[in-house]
Amino acid sequence: MFPTARVQDPTTVNTEGAPFLTALFTSTSASCVTGLIIVPTGTYWSQTGQTIILFLFQIGGLGILTFGAFFAAAFGRSMQIRESVTFGEMLESHQRGDVRRLLLAI
Known part of the structure; x- marks a missing residue:
């Protein structure tokens, strides 16, 4: 739940904030290293959000x-x-x- 809350933080998106299900799906997908997305990562997430998602990919990759x-x-x-x-x-x-x-x- 912490990664979801962190990805949902308003500083991680280029708009007013990510909806809970978008943040949950993105953080789960990143940590499971599936790469599924429902919003375009390069434009929807800010630099901070992209860094968090990258970190979740790394954790998922290492196991x-x-x-x-x-x-x-x-x-x-x-x-x-x-x-x-x-x-x-x-x-x-x-x-x-x-x-x-x-x-x-x-």
Whole structure:
């Protein structure tokens, strides 16, 4: 809901504000990386709105699990062996140390 509220903010559009369903559809579509739109992105959304939509695409592209693992690794929380194996399989890495290095590189 936060991305919807942020996209609905009047500073993110070139008009008076985005309707709730337009903001909800756009933010959901962006975070799911489907690329479906109901308003022209280049003209309807302001520079701020386009930046938020781009950020949502990035989050969707990385995946929530990879994003969460990155923050866990970045803030020094060590991964348990089961977590490391799971992320290693997701990222197609077979050595335990590679997972942390790869997540930090992303």
